[in-house]
Amino acid sequence: MTRSDPPQPTDDQPAPLSPLPREEYVEQQHLFTVMGEQLRSNVPAQEVLASVREEVLATTKLPMAIDFMLAELRHLGTFSTAMDRLQHYFTPFQCYVMAEAEDDRRRFDLRIALEILAREAKYRADGISLQGLFLYQLEVISRNRLGYDRGLEAIAGDPSFDQRWRQWVLTVRRQIGIVETADLIYVRSEYYHERAAQRDAKEETDAPVLFGRREGRIAWANRRKDPIYLFAALHRQLGYPEVPRPRPEDPEERLLPVLARRVEQLETRLKLVEEEQRGGFDLTKFYEPPPPPAGG
Secondary structure, three states: OOOOOOOOOOOOOOOOOOOHHHHHHHHHHHHHHHHHHHHHHOOHHHHHHHHHHOOOOOOOHHHHHHHHHHHHHHHHOOHHHHHOOOOOOOOOOHHHHHHHHHOOOOOOOOOHHHHHHHHHHHHHHHHOOOOOOOOOOOHHHHHHOOHHHHHHHHOOOOOOOOHHHHHHHHHHHHOOOOOOOOHHHHOOOOHHHHHEEEEEOOOOOOOOOOOOOOHEEEEOOOOOOHHHHHHHHHHHOOOOOOOHHHOOOHHHHHHHHHHHHHHHHHHHHHHHHHHHHOOOOOOHHHHOOOOOOOOO
């Protein structure tokens, strides 16, 4: 499967904000949304993929990706291995999220993972900012406890980020847990440099500014607080996409199918008891009819 977009950026050439055309992300959003909805209804994944394969635009590359995912699902029973081998189409972060959801050792719901990927695809289709994309992906890792080491490595491999961003994300990977998340954002913001200039502070640095004044103000206001408050403020103030959260399980949805089967079994047993009390039940109605005579 080939790709028609421009070649990968060099150190002096900024990366495109969305490495794939908009229609690809629209169809990706549809794929992840439908898969999540159908899996909640216990529809087999192979049937879902085959159905969506017929729905998505044939002018996109997604049908070919779905064919490969279907083949991998039949052989290995996973999506992430297929996505990982299609990294010219799916980003390392998408592959990482799906691999974590399919890991039996983790309690990361596959349906939540699909909703995460659907929202990211929608954000890309609507037009992203690199700041919003990074903060969304960082919140995904933080909220779901997916592991900062491999998670930030996957974020750094996203083709939307240029060399400046990649170097900084790898720096965050080394420092997170030691330095507060709000501080990491604040010192790379325009607001930090404004405050330094007002203090006549001689803090010359070659580190590039990656965040605007508003992100810097929000980060400064949320220093020494739980990072969840930082992300919540960014959602409220700047409209960055929110990370989906696990829904509380409805006990009625889980118990109703079980109760329905129990009622059916009780009704069957009650009918047998009633027939036996009336003089016994006729077993002949359970016999198969005799075959017609030959030549009759």
